[in-house]
Structures are given as structure tokens and as C-alpha cells.
Amino acid sequence: MTARDEILARVREATTAAASGAYDRPAHVRTPGSVDLFVERVEDYQAVVERCSAASLSDRVQAAVEGCSVVVPPGLGVEVPDAVVDAGLSALELDQVDAVVTEATVGIAETGTIVLDHGPGQGRRAITLVPDRHVCIVRADQVVADVPDAVALLDPHRPLTWISGPSATSDIELSRVEGVHGPRNLHVIVVED
Amino acid sequence: MTATFVGMPPFPTAARAALEDTQLRHNLAHATGTIRDKRARVVAEVEDWEDLRTAGAAIKDATLANLEQHLVQLEARLLEQGAVVHWARDAAEANRIVAGIAKSHAVDEVVKVKSMVTQEIGLNEALALEGIAAWETDLAELIVQLGDDLPSHILVPAIHRNRAEIRQIFLERMAAAGRPAPTDLTDDPAELASTARLHLREKFLRARMAVSGANFAVAETGTLVVVESEGNGRMCLTLPEVLVSVVGIEKVVPTFADLDVFLRLLPRSSTGERMNPYTSTWTGVTPGDGPQEVHVVLLDNGRTRALADEVGRQALRCIRCSACLNVCPVYERVGGHAYGSVYPGPIGAILNPLMHGVGEDAQTDSLPYASSLCGACYEVCPVKIDIPSVLVDLRAQVVDAHRGGVPPVTHLAEAVAMKGVAATFGSSRRLGFAERLVRLGTGVAQRLPVATPWTNARDVPKGPPESFRAWWKRTDGGRR
Amino acid sequence: MRVALQVTCINDALFPDTGKAMVTLLRRLGVDVEFPAGQTCCGQPMVNTGYLDEAVPALRSFVDAFGGYDAIVTPSGSCAGSARHQHQIVARRSGDAGLVAAVEKTAPRVFELTEFLVDQLGVTDVGASFPHAVTYHPTCHSLRMLGVGDRPRMLLEQVRGLRLVDLPAAEECCGFGGTFAMKNADTSIAMGSDKARHVRETGAEILVAGDNSCLMHIGGLLSRQRSGVRTMHLAEILASTEAAPPTVAPLSVEPVETRGLAL
Numbered sequence A: 001m002t003a004r005d006e007i008l009a010r011v012r013e014a015t016t017a018a019a020s021g022a023y024d025r026p027a028h029v030r031t032p033g034s035v036d037l038f039v040e041r042v043e044d045y046q047a048v049v050e051r052c053s054a055a056s057l058s059d060r061v062q063a064a065v066e067g068c069s070v071v072v073p074p075g076l077g078v079e080v081p082d083a084v085v086d087a088g089l090s091a092l093e094l095d096q097v098d099a100v101v102t103e104a105t106v107g108i109a110e111t112g113t114i115v116l117d118h119g120p121g122q123g124r125r126a127i128t129l130v131p132d133r134h135v136c137i138v139r140a141d142q143v144v145a146d147v148p149d150a151v152a153l154l155d156p157h158r159p160l161t162w163i164s165g166p167s168a169t170s171d172i173e174l175s176r177v178e179g180v181h182g183p184r185n186l187h188v189i190v191v192e193d
Numbered sequence B: 001m002t003a004t005f006v007g008m009p010p011f012p013t014a015a016r017a018a019l020e021d022t023q024l025r026h027n028l029a030h031a032t033g034t035i036r037d038k039r040a041r042v043v044a045e046v047e048d049w050e051d052l053r054t055a056g057a058a059i060k061d062a063t064l065a066n067l068e069q070h071l072v073q074l075e076a077r078l079l080e081q082g083a084v085v086h087w088a089r090d091a092a093e094a095n096r097i098v099a100g101i102a103k104s105h106a107v108d109e110v111v112k113v114k115s116m117v118t119q120e121i122g123l124n125e126a127l128a129l130e131g132i133a134a135w136e137t138d139l140a141e142l143i144v145q146l147g148d149d150l151p152s153h154i155l156v157p158a159i160h161r162n163r164a165e166i167r168q169i170f171l172e173r174m175a176a177a178g179r180p181a182p183t184d185l186t187d188d189p190a191e192l193a194s195t196a197r198l199h200l201r202e203k204f205l206r207a208r209m210a211v212s213g214a215n216f217a218v219a220e221t222g223t224l225v226v227v228e229s230e231g232n233g234r235m236c237l238t239l240p241e242v243l244v245s246v247v248g249i250e251k252v253v254p255t256f257a258d259l260d261v262f263l264r265l266l267p268r269s270s271t272g273e274r275m276n277p278y279t280s281t282w283t284g285v286t287p288g289d290g291p292q293e294v295h296v297v298l299l300d301n302g303r304t305r306a307l308a309d310e311v312g313r314q315a316l317r318c319i320r321c322s323a324c325l326n327v328c329p330v331y332e333r334v335g336g337h338a339y340g341s342v343y344p345g346p347i348g349a350i351l352n353p354l355m356h357g358v359g360e361d362a363q364t365d366s367l368p369y370a371s372s373l374c375g376a377c378y379e380v381c382p383v384k385i386d387i388p389s390v391l392v393d394l395r396a397q398v399v400d401a402h403r404g405g406v407p408p409v410t411h412l413a414e415a416v417a418m419k420g421v422a423a424t425f426g427s428s429r430r431l432g433f434a435e436r437l438v439r440l441g442t443g444v445a446q447r448l449p450v451a452t453p454w455t456n457a458r459d460v461p462k463g464p465p466e467s468f469r470a471w472w473k474r475t476d477g478g479r480r
Numbered sequence C: 001m002r003v004a005l006q007v008t009c010i011n012d013a014l015f016p017d018t019g020k021a022m023v024t025l026l027r028r029l030g031v032d033v034e035f036p037a038g039q040t041c042c043g044q045p046m047v048n049t050g051y052l053d054e055a056v057p058a059l060r061s062f063v064d065a066f067g068g069y070d071a072i073v074t075p076s077g078s079c080a081g082s083a084r085h086q087h088q089i090v091a092r093r094s095g096d097a098g099l100v101a102a103v104e105k106t107a108p109r110v111f112e113l114t115e116f117l118v119d120q121l122g123v124t125d126v127g128a129s130f131p132h133a134v135t136y137h138p139t140c141h142s143l144r145m146l147g148v149g150d151r152p153r154m155l156l157e158q159v160r161g162l163r164l165v166d167l168p169a170a171e172e173c174c175g176f177g178g179t180f181a182m183k184n185a186d187t188s189i190a191m192g193s194d195k196a197r198h199v200r201e202t203g204a205e206i207l208v209a210g211d212n213s214c215l216m217h218i219g220g221l222l223s224r225q226r227s228g229v230r231t232m233h234l235a236e237i238l239a240s241t242e243a244a245p246p247t248v249a250p251l252s253v254e255p256v257e258t259r260g261l262a263l
């Protein structure tokens, strides 16, 4: 018998007496996401958060990457002067880049989370990982209230990265310390109109 | 009742040694105290926390009840999405599969995302025998690996180490494994973390193969999920060409939408945060992004044995948040090593016997007794595993495993004593007689110049002149 | 309503004053409590050690003794929890349908003292007087298995003259745990030492709880440490009045006699 057949047979035998497999999903009432709460919760993670209008976005982005070498994904909706557009940079090449600017798919107010689905304007997973500074643009209308609202909007077939603050660890005496392998600086710009 | 009880030797012996380690006691009290407060604060924020726990438990139960169907579906979706699916009956088979993949790519090193399951199967040791170095990239795992130590916590395997000890390990051991620690390293946690960043970065950038576990595997879509903090997981899941994920068969959840329940329960229970810094999901191979060769190893290794246990199967709901360890008064004092397994604490005390079976070795048999049954674990468990009830059921299994035939000497006296107690409690007349002996007994205990497990630190109550039932009879319930 | 006192085996043999206090207190509140003489033990010591078959005789005597009563009151959260949550497990395993049916009747009628007073009798002021500084340890089984919540505190707050001092880390287990105290004596003592330390920190004169088994453990440590803190069961405090204060000795545990050792 193959390992597969054997394991499945054991599973079948072990579950013959198990109760039925039905369950109720908890009811969830959709409420609109609060940008104020989103901003407050992102700040709680020691990230930099600012709010701006669409007109001033370009200036804000430039200020956020001041003095940095920058990579941007193809399809980014804002012009970043001198930025390299990613066309499959290697990890070693990305390691030489200081900052990355991207958009996001959804923002979650309750948890202060941004989710990237790595489509146009967001780019491959590597570009938002290796550079030390991540500037992320979230539109106010992308902010939802809570995790279930976000899950409902996401496409499971795309790779997804949920980001809640800069990289951190609780591994030393269970106290949170910011700054391990992922970007140590997370800068979120919320665009409101 | 004397020294010969079921389950006496291993946990109690190991615990005794651990209790003498004052540094360990101090580190654990500090760390568990910190995390308990954090968890309590963020859990209190969620109004429908109890409903969420109920939902988490219900989803897992429903999944386990139809596990075969979900596993078959998961496999089919993974294959459709370009992943290679392997099945492993046990640790050895899983290790062979991973080593085989490494060898087929001629790699001599892999980077690893922290994963309980690869610790469970001893993957690093197995790969080392094949000449393949496995680098742990989670900070706590790195501390354990560099320190040639054993993990002592599910979430923070180096919880037994404080910052000063971590600094020492980095200074002494990092150089042999790659980029050395700076000689002027202090014990500032931020500095320690950035030292780990630099040390590991060169490994991430050159690694060609990564090994991970998965927190969840979605049957409906073939999506795997890794929940982490540091970004080492993202590095491993994104940069190498080949990714192998070893996934226990109980990690499956039916639908993508089910994740919302667990992504709310897990971070708050685990690190006491509203959300952990990073969660990555991937579904097979994404062309042009991340590893282009993706393997998934579905592992049994005792899980079907646990699944067959009617009371104990709820342990397979576990999402490895470690909340039960952090609140456990026993764990807080003895630490993880005393449990003799990568799964320590309350969940370890049930999971190990459930996966290995009882009645075979004294160490495993001692684990269900490593609890005062205070119930703090059950109260915090995000998937409502009734750990105290499972412990009591496993105790009965341990006793039953030794019934019939000659009981082993380790619990002969207890078995005989329990038979006697059973007879005594079967009749109030016999009990009344026994009580006179008890009063005699406590009197003797007070006068004995020898220490028993009770009296070596505790006084015994003074025996009363008469029992309650004798008083009631003599005075007609105080009316005379 | 016919009310029975389930005194528990440990109180019967070692702490009869608690049983007497239960009688005094309940009678004062107009409950003509009976003591069914056939009672022995709830079976918990056997069940929690893994000896389920050995618990069957105790269970049989339990249902025989208490079968006819409307309410069964016990000065122990642990024994009440055992009756409500474990009896049916033991009964089912025995395969005796009669026992299963009997347990179905008795299990939901078992009340821990504070549940009985607050929920069944609807009183929080039981007319007690006890002019001492007291700290309260919520035992795990009353706290988590039964969920008695703040009932004990509500009752204590109404006692004349009593000063209730908060116990730090009150909800943490004392480390008794039945046979855990013997099988894992070192860990049990480590837990108990911390509990005793917290008790001493309060400066209270008396540690009160709803379970004499836990008190025997913590009290044994406090006594060994010559801490000057005594333990008392909640029932004894609630039974106490100005006219009839409790008569127990200042320390309810005696130091181990070590005269035999010429050290």
C-alpha cells in the first residue's frame, strides 16, 4: 500500500465514529472600515503613518524615500523619480536597494494590517521584503473594518502577504522588538479624497 | 501512599532538576508573566471572543470528522496549482522525502522557517546525516541551534534564555556558523535582533532550498499559510528556488473563508498582538514570483492514532498558539525540557501520549500526571481543547494499560492502594473505621522523623478528636 | 425542599469543624439540612488518578445516599465539580444503566456552598460576624470548573467586621491538585510556596477558601514556614457570629514533630 492510501485508510478508520462534519460560521456584520482606527492601529506597531490627498501623494512619497535608492513594481500609480522598475531583480541586487514603494490590496482597521496580493502596483513578493524601507500607499476606500471583511475580498489563488507593522520579534524574553529580517521601516501613506 | 505511583519517574525527576535552576525559574516567570498580560489585554478587546473560540473549535471538529475528504481535496488542488504532493506515514519517511528533494538539487544547505513539525520529526538531524546543513532562521530557533540546546516552548523555543545568555551564545557560537557577532555586542534586545539579521541575511540571499511547515492548509483552494513575526518566514518562502513544506494532516481547514476565524484567534492568543507582523499565503507555484518548485509533504506520524481517540482527538484542533503553556503554573516553574518533547506544557502532556500511545514507556506515561488540573489552559485555549478532561482520560488509559497481568513495580503499590480505597468508599461503615486509622495516621505522620513527599515541605493537619460522622451520630447532628 | 449535606471524605475525616459550620450556617438560614449517613466520597481521588473502575463503589454509595434529595450541598468546589462533570463518565464506563440513570438525577442537584447560598437561597448577607483581616483564594475547581465567579466575595463582603484583602495572583493554582501533590511533590511545593508568599504579602491573618484540600496544602506550607497565618474554610467564617465565634485553634495545622532527630 502506498503511504497515501495507508494514511487515508487510517483516517477513515479513525473517524468512523466521529460526529457529523457540519458547523455554523459565525455571523459577521459588515461595517465600513474606519480610517482613523486604521491609522491608530498601524501606529501602534511603531510604523510611520500619514494621511494625504491624491494631489499631494507624489510629494509625500518622494519625501518618504528621500536619499534612498528605490525600487518600484511595474504598474505603480505614482511617479517616483530615479526609481528602478523591477524586472526580476535578483535577491542580491535587491539587497543593494534601500527602499520600495508599492500600493496595497486592502487595509484592515481593527488590526492595523495591510494586505498585498502582489498584483500590478505591488510587485513580486521579494521586492517588498529585501529592501529595508517599505513605503506602502493605501487608498482610504481600501480600508475595511476587520479580518473577515478582508478575507472576503482576497483572491486565494494569488500569493498574499499580510503586513502588520515592521518586522518584529518577541523571542527575547517575550517582549516585542522591532526590526529583524523584513523591512525595519514601514511607512504607510493613506490617500483620502 | 508512597513513592510508587504510576508515572512517577520521568516528569517528576526532570521537573525536580529544572526547579533547582534559579536562572530558568526567573527567566520563565518573567517571560510568561509578560505574555499573559499582553494576551489578556488584546483578548479583552474582542467582544465576541467566546463565539470565535466556539467557531474555531467547530471548524476544526468538522474538518477532522471528514478529514479524508478534505485531504483528498487538498491534494487535488495542490496538484492543479503545480505543487508536488508527498505523503509520509512517519518521521523517517518524511525525512527521507525532504533529503531526497535536497539531493536531487545537489544542495548542501537549506534555510528553515520555524516549524514544530520538522522539530517533531528531527529533520535537522536527519539532514545532517546526509551531509545537508539546515539553518534555523527564526531568532529563538537560531539561539537554540547555536547554543546546541533543546527547544523549550512552542512559540519561543529559547524562552528559557534571557538576554545576557543570548548575547553570550551569539558571541561564542555565531562565528562558527557564518558571519560572527560584533565583539562589542551588548544585551540590548534590539541589538541582538539586528545581529541575527546580519548573520542570517547572507544565508537567505544564497539559499536555493527552503523548508517550512504551515499553520493552515486550505482544502478548497490548496493554499498554505505561514504566520510569523520576523520576516524570516517570508525570506524562506520567497527567495529560494525550491520550497518544501512539511504539513501535519490535522492542519487542514475546509475553506479560505475559515481562515478569518483563525487569523483572529491565533495572534491574540499567541504573541498577544492584534495581528502578527507577517502572514504569508501561497497556492502552489506562482509563475515569476517566489519558488518555482513547490513540494508539500503531508505527515501522519501518530496523528491518526490521536484521531482515533474519542476523547483525545480534540487535541488535533491545536493551532500551536502556546497560550496554554504561558498560563500553565506547572510549565511556568519547570519549563519545557522537563516534558521531554518538542511539545511541552499542557498540550504536550496530552499530545505526546495521544500520538505515541500509553503503556509502553514510563516517560510518556508520566505526562498526563504532569498537571494539577487547574484548568487555566482550557480557559485560554482558542480552540477550546478541554485539556484537563483529556488528561484525566489519558490517566485512565495509563492505568488501564497496566491492568491485567502483573502491574509494573512502579505502580503496584498504588494499584493495590486504590483497590483498598475503592472498597472503603463502597461502604460508609468501612469508611468510618478507616477514618479512625486516618486520624491515627496523621498523628503518626506528625511524629515520624522521616520525610514523605508531603511532609518534607508541608505540615500535616492535626487529626480531630472525632470525625464529622461520629460527631453527627453522637450529638444527633448537634441537637443533643 | 429536602437538602443533604455532602460533607466530603476529607472534611469528614480531617476537618469536621467545616461540616459543623455548614450545619450551623444552613440551619440559621432556615434549611433543615440532613446528613445521609451512607455517604462516603465523590470518587474524585480515584478518577483523577486514572482509576475509573475503582471509583464505581464510591459512586454507587453517592447515588444511594443522595438519590432522594432535591439539593446536595457541599463545602467543596472540587467535589461539586466531580459530581457534575465526572460522575457520568464513571457511570457510563461501568456499563450499568441504573447507575447512569441515578447519576442523571443527582449530578445536576449538587451545589457548592456559595452557589447554594447565592443562587438557591438568594442570600448574600448570611448574618455572619468575623472581625479579622482575611484574604481569599479562589480554588481552581470552583473558579474554572464550576464558575462560581464572585459569589464568595459577595458573601464575604457582607460579613460584619471582616476586612477583605486582595490576594496577588489570586487565580493561579496553589499546586495541590489531589495526587499531584504527591506524584509531583516538588512542582506542587514550588507552586504552593509562591501562593504562600502571596498570602503573606497581604498581611492578612487568615487565608480563606472554599476547599479544605487546597487549604491543607497551602496551610501546611504556611505552618511549616511559621508564618503566623491560619487557614479557614469559608463555611466557618460564614457560620461565625458575635455570639458564637469559631472555636478553632489559632493554627489548624500542626508542625511536624522532629524531636526524634538529634540534629
Ligand code: SF4
Binding pocket: B154, B269, B317, B318, B319, B320, B321, B322, B323, B324, B325, B347, B377, B380, B381, B382, B383, B384, B385
Ligand atoms: S492547546 Fe490550545 S492553547 Fe495550547 S497551543 Fe494548542 S491551541 Fe494553543
